[in-house]
Amino acid sequence: MSKLFTIDNSFESYQSLISLYNENSNKVFSEISVELCGFFSANMSAALGAVLDLLSDGFNTINFDYIRGDVESILSKNDFLTFYGRKRAVDIYGTTIKFQKLKPTDGKFFKSYVIEELLNTHVADLPRMSAGVKEKIIEAIYEIFVNAQIHSETTHIYTCGQFFPNKNKIEFTIVDTGIGFKEKVNRRFNWNLSSEEAINWAVQDRKTTKIGIPGGIGLAVLSEFIAKNKGKFQIISDDGFYQFEANGVILKRFVGRFPGTIVNLQFKTNDPYNYSLKSEININDIF
């Protein structure tokens, strides 16, 4: 029996999911019972879904023995529980951003999903956003999705989000079950970095593992936007934890390892910054 208590974007929450995976990863042809006993931030469905999918690979059956009432309601609205035999519920308040399980080649589906869930459905929820914020949020989400496509060597990408209107924020989580930052960076350069060091290297401007194609801008651009927006982003990969906020970076190590990478993005929707300012770069002076 695996009980999960409060699951939000705290270090301890990610540790709980890692422990859930590590305690059950050797099981085959077993029943794995999960109880969601406390608050569950709906966007974390992406991380839980990825873990449960990996555990299912051992021909294990996943059972939700208990889900707290309000959590069951929100996870039925965001479609997560429909992947586990439950009925879909209607989201009257329009605060959910649906759980999706995509193949890395499903870029076109991801586009429809982003447009439907972030641009069309929630237009009325986001009237206070200043010019360009919504576009910057979508651009940031895309940079992370494309990173997972290019680098992770995953079979699936899991995404989910949640609007928190009272807190003026959106959280969006993108998860892969691929090789992780440590393996990718160390393999490319024959280094021996820890997970935290590998993540910390990769988020620096102009750092890339690609060969023959420049890169390493996406995560740096994301950091700059998050700093202006006063949001937060976290990367959980293998046993490494990285958190970026305007006031600093936190690096930590988990007990056990997450089998892939979680990127959790937190955006402020009451951001007054105008991102639509005219560029001063001359179009004839780019190259």
Add this chain to the structure above:
Amino acid sequence: MEPLQIQIVNLIGDVYAVEAEDGQKIFNSITKAFTDKQKVNISFQNIEMLTTAFLNTAVGQLYKDYTEEFIKENLSVSDISDSGIVSLKRVVDTAKLYFKDPEAMQHSINEILED
């Protein structure tokens, strides 16, 4: 001679120029035109979303095979948004540095270990 016009939206069949794979299609067309000694104008008309991953593949990797002077002389862009110009400029500056010193990435480990 007028430069060859490459309409991104037409070539990739999408108003979202976001995936590296689509960037490769643009890169292939540009290099084909350069091989045929044609100047190229890339039109971003109707493009609604851009990522640096797309731009790195479409434009950044040109600096591997062509000099800065050649690219300046033979490549231009049009109908690009202000945010697109900022991203493209950043991609181009990064590409120049990347190909100027291919070993720099290998040595960059020191930057984090010295922190």
